Amino acid sequence: MKKPEEVFEILKNKFPEAVLELHSEQPVEPIITIEPLKINEIGLFLRDEEDLEFDSLMVLSGVDDANGEKDSDDEGTEIIKGGTLSVYYHLHSIKNKHKVTLRVSVTKDQPEVESVEGIWKTANWHEREAFDMIGIKFLHHPNLTRILMPYDWPEGSHPLRKDYKNPEFYLGMKVPY
C-alpha cells in the first residue's frame, strides 16, 4: 500500500518532464498534475508497474475550471475569455488497496488530451462524456462521438462549459422556456 506522496516520488523519478506537481493541500486527497500529452504513458506505467498496479479507473471526469476572465463583447453581453479545462482521473488498485488522483489541464483554445482508453476500457464512455459535456478532445480515442446529447447537436456546443449558450431552436423545437 502506497501513499499518494510515495506514488508521486516514483513517478517524478521515472518521468521528470511529464509529472508536474503534487498538490497536497486538497480537502480530500492530494492531486498529481500531469502533462496532458503524456497521460497515456504514465497511465500504462501506473497500471503495469509492480507495487503500484492501479488496475481500476474509478472515474474520469471533465471539469471547466471557471478561471477565465469575464469580459463583455460589443453588445454588452457577458463572455468568458481564456481559462482552462481539466480532466481528473481517480485510480484504485484492487490488489494493493491504494488510491491516487491525477489531473491534466488544457487551455480552452486547444483542449487536447491523450486518451487512456487503451489502458482502462472504462475510459471509453467517460471520455466520450467529457467530450460531449465539456468539449475536451481525447487524441487516439477509437470513437469520440457524443454520448448524452443527440448526435446532430451543434458542433462545438458543450453544455457544461461556463460560457455555454443554449441554441434558440433544435430541429424546429424551441429550446428556451
Added chain:
Amino acid sequence: MKSLLDTEFSDSNIVIAKADDLMNWARLSSLWQLGFGLACCAIEMMATSASHRDFDRFGVIPRNTPRQADVIIISGTVTLKMATRIKRLYEQIPDPKYIISMGSCANCGGPYWEHGYHVLKGVDRVIPVDVYVPGCPPRPEALLEGLLKLQEKIRNESLRKRIA
C-alpha cells in the same frame, strides 16, 4: 336492482342507443395505453397500474406497440432527444388518440425550466395534449383524476365532429 346486462328485454335482447353514445362508451372504457415511461413520474404511473389503485378497472392496459394503443401518458421529462421519438410514436397511433401529460416536466419543463439545456419545455410543443396533470410527481390519485377527465372529454365527443 338488476344491472343492464342481467335485464331480459322483451324481444331477442335488443338495446337501443345513439351511435355516438355507444362509440364513446366503448372508447372511454378501453383506453389502451402505450407502455411508456420517461422519468420519475413513470414510477407513479406504474404504482397507479399496480393492485392498490388498479388502473385496469378503467380499462387501461399497457400495450407494447403504438399500433394498438389509444392513449399515451407522457410520464416524465421530455428531453429534446426523446421529443423526436415521441412525435414519431404519436404519429404511429391510429385515430382516435389521446395524450395525458403527467407531471410538471411534461407540462412545462418542471425543475428543468431554466437550466435544462436538454429538456423540451412542455410536451405540447410537439404533440397536442388533452389533459394536463400537475404535480412533481402527481400522486396516483391525481393521475386517476386525469384519466376521469379524459373519459369525460370522450363522453362528449361526436362521430360527426371531433371535439379537440
